[in-house]
Amino acid sequence: MIPVNEPLLGRQESEYLLECMRTGWISSAGRFIDEFEQKWASYCGRKYGIAVSNGTAALQVAADCLGLEPGDEVILPSFTIISCALAVINRGCVPVLVDSDPQTWCMDVTQIEQKITPRTRAIMPVHIYGHPVDMDPLLCTARKHGLAIIEDAAEVHGAEYLSGRNTSDPTWRRCGSFGTLSCFSFYANKLITTGEGGMVLTDDEALAEKARSDRNLAFQSRRRFYHEDLGFNFRLTNLQAALGLAQLERIDQIVAQKRWMGSEYTQRLRDIRGLQLPTEEIWARNVYWMYGVVLSEDTHMDALQFASRLRELGVETRPFFLGMHEQPVFHKRGLFLNERYPTAERLARQGLYLPSGLALTPEQLSRVCEAVKEVLA
Numbered sequence: 285m286i287p288v289n290e291p292l293l294g295r296q297e298s299e300y301l302l303e304c305m306r307t308g309w310i311s312s313a314g315r316f317i318d319e320f321e322q323k324w325a326s327y328c329g330r331k332y333g334i335a336v337s338n339g340t341a342a343l344q345v346a347a348d349c350l351g352l353e354p355g356d357e358v359i360l361p362s363f364t365i366i367s368c369a370l371a372v373i374n375r376g377c378v379p380v381l382v383d384s385d386p387q388t389w390c391m392d393v394t395q396i397e398q399k400i401t402p403r404t405r406a407i408m409p410v411h412i413y414g415h416p417v418d419m420d421p422l423l424c425t426a427r428k429h430g431l432a433i434i435e436d437a438a439e440v441h442g443a444e445y446l447s448g449r450n451t452s453d454p455t456w457r458r459c460g461s462f463g464t465l466s467c468f469s470f471y472a473n474k475l476i477t478t479g480e481g482g483m484v485l486t487d488d489e490a491l492a493e494k495a496r497s498d499r500n501l502a503f504q505s506r507r508r509f510y511h512e513d514l515g516f517n518f519r520l521t522n523l524q525a526a527l528g529l530a531q532l533e534r535i536d537q538i539v540a541q542k543r544w545m546g547s548e549y550t551q552r553l554r555d556i557r558g559l560q561l562p563t564e565e566i567w568a569r570n571v572y573w574m575y576g577v578v579l580s581e582d583t584h585m586d587a588l589q590f591a592s593r594l595r596e597l598g599v600e601t602r603p604f605f606l607g608m609h610e611q612p613v614f615h616k617r618g619l620f621l622n623e624r625y626p627t628a629e630r631l632a633r634q635g636l637y638l639p640s641g642l643a644l645t646p647e648q649l650s651r652v653c654e655a656v657k658e659v660l661a
């Protein structure tokens with residue numbers, strides 16, 4: 285079976301891990317934490333990085349830092365992981381959904397404006413499967429209405445967006461550089477992985493301070509067991525940061541490998557009828573975190589049937605997200621009842637992603653493409 289993801293860990297990771305063991309810095313202090321935070325922030329063009337225990341925690345910290353109050357509304361895509369909605373709901377706030385763009389599968393930024401009400405406090409753009417959200421119009425709307433941005437860049441390490449494409453001075457900016465607070469996950473299937481892990485980035489010193497306090501039980505530096513705030517234990521360990529730092533040192537190679545995989549899949553699959561492939565808009569550099577494909581309805585097959593046929597041929601896949609508005613857990617709470625997001629629904633029904641890990645070999649990639657062709661022949 286060709287696995288949907290297999291991480292690629294190297295010698296440097298082992299050396300750094302051994303250093304943690306030799307020196308005894310195995311918990312949430314140590315040189316790798318500081319270096320990983322600084323270097324990741326700087327790679328993404330930000331001032332401050334606060335490492336946390338996972339991407340879900342990063343989103344929660346971001347929502348907490350903004351001081352969102354019960355009843356406040358946050359606009360986010362339906363087509364995403366539940367972590368995004370949880371960060372909003374856990375604060376008693378209201379997630380307000382928009383549909384996805386049919387090409388990029390990211391939130392359709394043209395739908396944001398009509399969802400803004402006097403209670404809207406923030407927008408949460410989520411870059412999907414390696415492709416950036418169209419950030420310029422989103423930033424413009426946020427500025428116009430004074431809204432904060434919680435950017436979810438969990439799936440786009442190293443991806444870039446061409447900012448100001450209609451101006452005389454367009455510039456490529458890394459995803460993770462746009463949010464009031466920007467969040468990452470370093471789960472094992474991400475481009476950079478710490479096993480479990482996450483990070484919050486910001487340029488605002490006060491928000492950084494709050495995020496640091498939040499992740500560490502709101503301990504104070506002046507008097508340790510004295511608390512003025514409620515916090516979380518969302519600490520990352522030096523062991524985990526050691527893994528992340530080792531990979532960050534070769535991130536250009538990792539991004540190049542993913543882009544190679546993306547273009548190779550696209551070249552081999554582009555002539556197959558009934559299969560929509562990932563796009564790369566002219567204003568985007570996709571890192572193909574996961575190589576997704578969407579079956580058209582006229583194949584008379586849905587993603588579940590497609591996945592089981594591929595499995596018979598030794599290819600493991602994963603279904604796309606099921607939109608937030610289709611989740612029973614939210615219906616039970618009276619949320620999103622009777623809301624429809626046709627693109628998110630089609631993606632959930634017809635989309636899956638193919639093996640996309642860094643350890644995927646050219647031979648395996650060829651076998652995956654042959655299997656896809658065989659099933660759709």
Ligand SMILES: Cc1ncc(COP(=O)(O)O)c(C=O)c1O
Pocket residue numbers: 338339340341364365367368410411436438439468469470471481482
């Ligand atoms: C877009 C997005 N946000 C948040 C998360 C949550 O990250 P974690 O699994 O590290 O909690 C993920 C996880 O894959 C994700 O894809």
